[in-house]
Amino acid sequence: MTNERFIRNDQYNFIKRQVHQLVYGHATVNDQHVIGALESLSIERVDELFTELSNEQKEMLNGMENIAEKEAAEQFLLELEPYIIPFNEPSEQRMKKLFPKVKKLKLPKVGLDYTKMTYLSFDDIGTKKRYIVAPANKGFIGLAGTYEESQIKQICAICNRLTTVILFMTKTKGEAIGTYTKKGNYICKDAENCNHHLLTLEKLHDFVENMK
Structure with a gap:
């Protein structure tokens, strides 16, 4: 075999x-x-x-x-x-390239189980920021945003199930100088649990594309 x-x-x-x-x-x-x-x-x-x-x-x-x-x-x-193909753990150098605008990037904790992982997600609790590293056509794509705790259950935009969520928000520069566009969506509070219930890459790719 x-x-x-x-x-x-x-x-x-x-x-x-x-x-x-x-x-x-x-x-x-x-x-x-x-x-x-x-x-x-x-x-x-x-x-x-x-x-x-x-x-x-x-x-x-x-x-x-x-x-x-x-x-x-x-x-x-x-x-x-x-x-099972394990998630390809990105190096510290690679992480810094994925998030070039983050001066003090908090790296994911040591000892994560990359075996059953489709995307990597980790929080900087001090700044209320969540960092997501998702597979792309060539390598990885990094997504950084703030998050707000939620006491309600919603459908996660990534694994598409009803669960405890956070509101994840990104901010990008608008077309006019000095303006910004904010985008938000509900995703699993527990990213590890989200990885265990993700059934297709399509939802993950749509989420990343919509939040960029």
Whole structure:
């Protein structure tokens, strides 16, 4: 079996959701025709995540077809973990290039788990600023903004689920001299948790593009 990492974190999260739906289907549906259709649809959806798979990789993912119980689901997902592509941790020099206007950039804490991460997010609590490093077509893109705590639950603009959020705001120069444009959106307060629920890169890319 190949040891090549080929699953992005968001793809792993999507696979995990499909696996959990299979377990739920087996627990609640008695009609084998319905179960068969659910299995076929789940495998089809997972296959569509990838543009190119080796026979071994496809066989590995198709193993989800035989999952009916929670224990088997957990074992299947555990066996997929070594194939997740980790987030490429940017160096301190790279971070400073991503945020050139920040004179005293507070770097992310040491010991972060980059294995199941689609984007990097870290806060400077003292200045109420959040820094986001997201994958781009070529390397990374950095997004810096302020944040406001919120006591309400909203849909996160990145992972698209109802959760505890912060209001993230950016400020860019306007067309006229001396003017600025502010943009804001609600995103998960807990960025690590957001990474665990992100199912597609599309929402993340849209968020970054809209906030730039």
